Amino acid sequence: MTEPVGNSIVVGIDGSEASMAALRWATEQAHALHAEVVAVHAWEPVGPRFAPYAPVSALPTVTEQRDQAAELLASAVREVFGPRIDSAVRAVLVEGPPEQVLLQQAHGALLLALGRKAHGQHGLPPVGTVGRACLPHATVPVVAVPAADRTASPLRAVGVSSLRRSGAA
DSSP states (O other): OOOOOSSEEEEEOOSSHHHHHHHHHHHHHHHHHTOEEEEEEEEOOOOOOSOTTSOGGGSOOHHHHHHHHHHHHHHHHHHHHTTSOOTTEEEEEEESOHHHHHHHHHTTSSEEEEEEOSSOSTTOOSSOHHHHHHTTTOSSOEEEEEOOOTTSOOOOOOOHHHHHHHTOO
16 A cells, blocks of 8 residues: 655545545645645445345455445546546555545645535534544544535635645645
8 A cells, every 4th residue: 555645635535426526626726736636445345245045146256346446436536537537636446444544545645635515414513434533533634525515616726825824834
């Protein structure tokens, strides 16, 4: 597993609209900071979810699960960029618990960008379980980018000079 060093923004990708919004935002931010975007999808092999009497051929293998995870990551990147993927973006597939993978990948990066729902549901905060697990342990700033809301004005990139004035860079 390679860790981005220094001039990168790590984005957690799970295929949701919120994670794709985070990828869009991170790419715009990366251009302003002359940084690389590392789109990370963490996956874990799952045990059998079928009835014990299901035929063995119905159970997906670890290789098939890895291929499905890779396709999810590739689909999300294609959804955001279309056929011409931004040259500043690198997609990384890593096996492991999402919060651990994202924290490892973000170690030494500029930022960790995660998608979030526009509003919390049932009294829960809009940041998901992975985001809540990352926040207390992150060694870099974490940005929670909301899912696209057609009525809100879009988030804008912050320039390098703004970060230096605030002490964030």
